[in-house]
Amino acid sequence: SLGISAVLIVIALGSFGLQGLNFGIDFRGGTTIRTQSTEPVDIGTYRGAMDGLELGDISITEVFDPTFGEDQNVAMIRIQAQDDQESVSAAVIQTVEEALQVAVPDVTFTSVESVGPKVSGELIQTAVIAVILAIGAVLIYIWMRFEWQFAVGAVVALVHDVVLTIGVFSEMQIQFDLAIIAALLTIVGYSLNDTVVVFDRVRENLRKYKQKPLSEVLNLSINETLSRTMMTSVTTLLALLALYFLGGDVIRGFVFAMIWGVIVGTYSSIFVASTVLLWLGVKRDWSKPDANAGNQFANIDA
Incomplete structure (x- = not known):
């Protein structure tokens, strides 16, 4: 899964570097x-x-x-x-x-x-800062709620979603304006919600199955939350598809960004964030963080 993501990110960055974005009036003047x-x-x-x-x-x-x-x-x-x-x-x-x-x-x-072009340039700078600050706030929030490994996994998933969304707009040369920035921030929130649901179940299962390998705990947690994740994504997509085909040209770019964001956000919550967490590893006993450190009988009742 990460191999597919890596290829898509390379394509997105390549497209952005070669032809850039088709900026709308908000950014072009x-x-x-x-x-x-x-x-x-x-x-x-x-x-x-x-x-x-x-x-x-x-x-x-x-x-x-x-x-x-x-x-x-x-x-x-x-x-x-x-x-x-x-x-x-x-x-x-x-x-x-x-x-x-x-x-x-x-x-x-x-x-x-x-x-004018000066105002447009300031809008681009402000938009970039807004997206970076949103992702930074997510990093701090997840770090405080879980552990730093979870925070890194969540942020990698969010960056993955934002980069692929910008990449598809660059590849297809769809108009990129302030409404798309709003869509990107919405995608960050939506993807984070899915990721936190999975991570919360991971934390519960880490307490419950202290002897299971982390890969099995992650797989179990994803399977237990999969139906909820898919139902949420499908119902959201139904509403977005109705807006895309019936909402007119004014909101079509925004809705397209949301449709793409829901798809890649669901994918990243299931595959990217959890895979990063598996690579980094995480502590197993959440009830007593360090009370039994070095104790050979720490897991005798697990």
């Missing part, structure tokens, strides 16, 4: 145009009006703005910065507005906001 009209927002009509402009990544979402009251049809259009410019030029914005007015004659443009 761009312009957001907010519109309002008397007609209901038809995202297909809006997108069709701009398809021929060759502006690259365009995100269109219908939003609720309380300042417009109940009878509102407000859309938010996000256009990525062009390759040879730091931000979307005024001429490009005017071209977009003219194209939209042809498709939706009564459309009005209530605001235009730009995100």
